[in-house]
Amino acid sequence: EVPRLGDDGLFYLVKGKAFYEGYLPDYPAAKSTTALISRVKSSDPTTSLVQWKIVVAVADALTPVYDMLSGMILKIGLESKWAFAVSELLCAAVMTLALAWFLFQFFGVAAAAVGLVLLNFAILPNQGLHYFIPSTFAFSLGLLFIVYIGRRVAIPNPWFVLFGSLCISGVHLIGKLYVVLGVAVYVTSNFKGRANRFRFPDRRPILAALFGVLFWVILPFLAPYFSRSFPVFTGADESGLLKTFLFNASGARQLAAVIVRDHYYLLFFAVIGLFNWLIAFWKGKRRFESGSSHLLMIVSGLMILSLFHKFFYPAESFSRLLVLFCVLQAGYSAREMVRLWDLRNVGLRLAIAGFGTVSIFGAYTQWWGYIFGNLNFRSPIVYENEFRWELAQLAQSSPRIVYGETDFSFRVALLNGGRDFAAFPYPAATTAPNLKQELEAFSPTVAIVPNFSDLNSLSFQKTETFQTRYLGIPLALAERFTLSHVPEKTKEIYFFVENSGPQFSITLSMQGSKKRVLEVPAGMRGWCLGTLPVPALGGETVVASYPHNSGWLRGISFARPHGRIFWPWDSGLRLTAVYPEDSTHRLQVLDFSPEALLKYWDMGNLWELYGKRLRVISDHSGLVFLRVEHPS
Incomplete structure (x- = not known):
């Protein structure tokens, strides 16, 4: 996970890394970022603050003595946290x-x-x-x-x-x-x-x-x-x-x-x-x-x-x-x-x-x-090792990356190899009248955005607990969850379950059909295969109920799971978790599609430009990687 103070902790570590790798904006991420901000400099207070933070992160020596100390600690080889x-x-x-x-x-x-x-x-x-x-x-x-x-x-x-x-x-x-x-x-x-x-x-x-x-x-x-x-x-x-x-x-x-x-x-x-x-x-x-x-x-x-x-x-x-x-x-x-x-x-x-x-x-x-x-x-959930691995897979193609959020995803990237790739920090250009033209000129090949912040459930529910956080549904807190808009002809559903406690069962039911039970073994950490009572005809709702337990639902798939993708982004699934009435939020509703995710992070212009050409290739790091398919 990211450091204790989240965005601030990442900012200080980025500056520490810059102390030893050079403050001058002569690397690809800094060159493209500073050039963009110089063209779309905003007088809007919110956007201006975003732009200032980005420029200071990539091309400024704001706190050099502290940067030297942070950089020395990073050189030990510790994770940022x-x-x-x-x-x-x-x-x-x-x-x-x-x-x-x-x-x-x-x-x-x-x-x-x-x-x-x-x-x-x-x-x-x-x-x-x-x-x-x-x-x-x-x-x-x-x-x-x-x-x-x-x-x-x-x-x-x-x-x-x-x-x-x-x-x-x-x-x-x-x-x-x-x-x-x-x-x-x-x-x-x-x-x-x-x-x-x-x-x-x-x-x-x-x-x-x-x-x-x-x-x-x-x-x-x-x-x-x-x-x-x-x-x-x-x-x-x-x-x-x-x-x-x-x-x-x-x-x-x-x-x-x-x-x-x-x-x-x-x-x-x-x-x-x-x-x-x-x-x-x-x-x-x-x-x-x-x-x-x-x-x-x-x-x-x-x-x-x-x-x-x-x-x-x-x-x-x-x-x-x-x-x-x-x-x-x-x-x-x-x-x-x-x-x-x-x-x-x-x-x-x-x-x-x-x-x-x-x-x-x-x-x-x-x-x-x-x-x-x-x-x-305060902090999102990001797994640095997985992110670093994912970025390394893209390195051979020299990706041009658009970042949908800059306080976390952009700084995590700068710490873990993202300096070497051209960057387009989307929030820095949201007030630009020519935003679409800037995006087209940049011609991104990859978009990186955080997963839904609502999926960080302990943060979403303001839960005061010392248990480990995951991106998913805590079965100890949610009474049940439902799956809506299940794809047509679906017979089986894979659930990624993290179970640190004893064995328990998840009961799957559909209106007017018999129930099916999925057994989750004790200590299970992986994909479990559940069978629907009847094949889905399209648009049905599946209700999942279970006894109180310490497990987590960390992923759903309607096909044989891909190791790098935990959620069904191409299905249009709506996941609704129902919590007790005294919870901070009674319902937790998540729509899994690239369009819903991008609009959640106010990136509607990117969707309008590329639409169906955006395909999720990974979400296992806590950040979602979307490939932008360009016509050959």
């Missing part, structure tokens, strides 16, 4: 170290311990500590950088500062901001209020840090494949500052609404943390001017300024800075809880214990939803 897991573990380890050191340096050892417990349960919307990706990796390195450069016990080593700023800025675009924050902490920590001036023990750390940032800012002008990542920092777009502010303010308001509704325990961080910060303010300037207070004020100011910066998503920069703001608030909250605990007041201690219980319980319920969301709901 496990390669991304290793990168996540690395990021999690660095994040844990960074949070512990940051809280310890700014709030003390006791508050650091309590703060880590509080943050352990925090799920922040959009950009949170529960994602182990380039932005949070840059955040973790940024915390280490801020602590190192802002400490007062010794002058930071300029060479170490330079190396750190280069690495952090190259991990993710947001890394540049963390370097600047570190410089700001270094400057404010040397502010002398009485003299009303700044005193720098050594200016070299500042110059080294800023040079590291400027290097990545200047690089796009020197290396062409970096140029596309630079406009992210252009701030408000041509819509104007006011519209940009309103665009981001609506996103910030939605973030606040989600926190109040689903993550209410984070409000405790803010309230208690603000209380401790105010105590620091009233106790005098020296404590108020501590590094944590300076950093909190700087981050708060930047969060306001970020509302005037527009990217693709509302309040994207705001949500990234919110993570650092919440870490600081967790530190203040923890310090206040430690202070109150030390008062040895029974009532206060009970209140703190109650706060901790409420926070842990609230976070616990959210974590379960998050775990299953990433485990079962």
Whole structure:
């Protein structure tokens, strides 16, 4: 299967592979893709985002330092699922170290311990500590950088500062901001209020840090494949500052609404943390001017300024800075809880214990939803070995491939040999008025689209389970299934069954006919032959019933099964699974034909152009390969 974070995980791995194979768009998939997008560049926000993601995937060095790490992990030979897991573990380890050191340096050892417990349960919307990706990796390195450069016990080593700023800025675009924050902490920590001036023990750390940032800012002008990542920092777009502010303010308001509704325990961080910060303010300037207070004020100011910066998503920069703001608030909250605990007041201690219980319980319920969301709901089912084998079979004919979906199928292809073949990412051209002409000019020989997402049943039903996912019908959940539009003269039906439990039977019935029973052996994984009560005359409905069991229906065939095709794409079969009334969906209806599949993925133009010349040649990888027959 694909990595844990689905499309995002695949994106980062594609960039890791590109680091060692070359960012320049000089391979067939990149050449054809960038040429297409340059011709059909869209102003539609949705299509524009699709085009940007594709260009960055095939021809851009957006996060080069992180790409280097991902590429090194891929070179070990791991499947993408496990390669991304290793990168996540690395990021999690660095994040844990960074949070512990940051809280310890700014709030003390006791508050650091309590703060880590509080943050352990925090799920922040959009950009949170529960994602182990380039932005949070840059955040973790940024915390280490801020602590190192802002400490007062010794002058930071300029060479170490330079190396750190280069690495952090190259991990993710947001890394540049963390370097600047570190410089700001270094400057404010040397502010002398009485003299009303700044005193720098050594200016070299500042110059080294800023040079590291400027290097990545200047690089796009020197290396062409970096140029596309630079406009992210252009701030408000041509819509104007006011519209940009309103665009981001609506996103910030939605973030606040989600926190109040689903993550209410984070409000405790803010309230208690603000209380401790105010105590620091009233106790005098020296404590108020501590590094944590300076950093909190700087981050708060930047969060306001970020509302005037527009990217693709509302309040994207705001949500990234919110993570650092919440870490600081967790530190203040923890310090206040430690202070109150030390008062040895029974009532206060009970209140703190109650706060901790409420926070842990609230976070616990959210974590379960998050775990299953990433485990079962977010990602499609793709078998890389089978996909790689299928692509290798097509290699001799130098296929020209049209991709019906780009977040998964296109990225899986780029990871597994698809770079070597001309590509037409269909979603990038959907708004083009000359789409049919572009398709005809490209003259595809193969189309690759995901199977019906509804066939990913555990995702379709939002089932919270740890059982293995398959493309098919889970017999433990579905009460029965029916087969409509069975081809005329059909006498036998093959079912591909995955049965990890004991033997069970499937009863096949047709209206006005006797029933036939199909026995499924224990541990069966393969095709089982079932016989209909009477030969189908065309258009009949077959009802399949069975006792509750742990089996899966993973394929149907009306002829001797083909090893690479699991579903009857040339039959026009309608498969309907019936689930209990309390399920997310009562019915699961699937029409098996190339036309239905292409229209499901909004590829009607491809069907109109080639129609009957499209033939399914494989679906065993989880992605459906359709050959486009061209007249000789």
